[in-house]
Amino acid sequence: MNRRLNNLSELINRSAINHEISIVVFTGAGMSAESGISTFRDQNGLWENHKLEEVASIEAWHRNRALVLDFYNQRRRQLLQVKPNKGHEALVEMEKGFPNLQVITQNVDDLHERAGQTNVLHLHGQLRTSRSTGPGEEVYDIDGSELTLGDTCPNGFQLRPNIVWFGEMVPAFEEALSLVSQCDLLIVVGTSLSVYPAASLLDYVSAQTNILLIDPNEPSFRGSKRIYHFPAKASRGLMELARLLMP
Numbered sequence: 320m321n322r323r324l325n326n327l328s329e330l331i332n333r334s335a336i337n338h339e340i341s342i343v344v345f346t347g348a349g350m351s352a353e354s355g356i357s358t359f360r361d362q363n364g365l366w367e368n369h370k371l372e373e374v375a376s377i378e379a380w381h382r383n384r385a386l387v388l389d390f391y392n393q394r395r396r397q398l399l400q401v402k403p404n405k406g407h408e409a410l411v412e413m414e415k416g417f418p419n420l421q422v423i424t425q426n427v428d429d430l431h432e433r434a435g436q437t438n439v440l441h442l443h444g445q446l447r448t449s450r451s452t453g454p455g456e457e458v459y460d461i462d463g464s465e466l467t468l469g470d471t472c473p474n475g476f477q478l479r480p481n482i483v484w485f486g487e488m489v490p491a492f493e494e495a496l497s498l499v500s501q502c503d504l505l506i507v508v509g510t511s512l513s514v515y516p517a518a519s520l521l522d523y524v525s526a527q528t529n530i531l532l533i534d535p536n537e538p539s540f541r542g543s544k545r546i547y548h549f550p551a552k553a554s555r556g557l558m559e560l561a562r563l564l565m566p
């Protein structure tokens with residue numbers, strides 16, 4: 320059973336905090352919700368009126384490239400119209416006091432970077448970049464919002480969104496695992512922890528490391544670790560945390 324916190328100072332006073340400790344912040348769709356980007360599982364299991372597997376799987380890409388490209392073009396257009404929220408800004412503040420702070424995000428938006436965060440690892444890819452469907456790992460910036468059939472890499476292969484879809488490997492997972500296994504405090508924000516292997520990162524923290532979940536709903540994840548749940552939106556939870564960590 321996760322322990323519910325009524326007050327964040329209960330946890331911070333109990334943790335050995337100094338400015339050298341390594342903090343990892345693991346974020347999900349709830350982190351960007353207050354910027355106006357919808358989460359995946361909060362609307363009857365539909366994401367912007369689509370079943371996830373219709374648009375975010377490798378099978379969907381093989382079935383209907385035009386539909387998938389169009390869907391991600393819409394997401395990119397939306398991203399260009401929103402901005403980072405107070406939660407993103409609070410994390411940037413925290414980075415000033417804790418230079419080792421590392422964000423690992425499942426989000427494909429660039430709101431952490433646009434807020435000014437330095438260390439951001441994207442587990443599920445990035446909306447504003449593309450990669451080739453041919454050989455090679457190279458990533459290309461997308462100029463504007465559109466990626467269409469006929470857009471090719473220098474070797475002539477169709478470009479695809481640089482997103483890790485269901486049914487694909489997660490190339491950044493090893494690096495994320497290494498960061499999480501060495502951290503002194505893991506802060507998890509706005510994720511249902513229902514997608515693997517991302518959610519399994521929580522299993523790799525050391526036995527002494529506290530895990531703080533900031534989410535209005537209690538994520539379904541249960542582990543034997545020291546997990547504390549603070550029921551709050553990202554902006555409120557992170558602003559309060561920044562105030563306590565950097566008085």
Ligand code: OAD
Pocket residue numbers: 346347348349350352353358359360361371375425426443482483484485508509510511512513514533534535536538551552553554
């Ligand atoms: P989900 O949609 O599964 O979960 C969103 C979480 O955010 C839920 O736990 C909500 O309670 C919480 N939430 C909603 N509003 C919030 C707010 N204002 N502040 C804080 N939390 C809030 O999204 P993820 O867990 O991120 O992958 O989904 C994981 C992956 O599933 C995504 O990266 C995506 C999807 O398939 C890909 O697209 C590859």
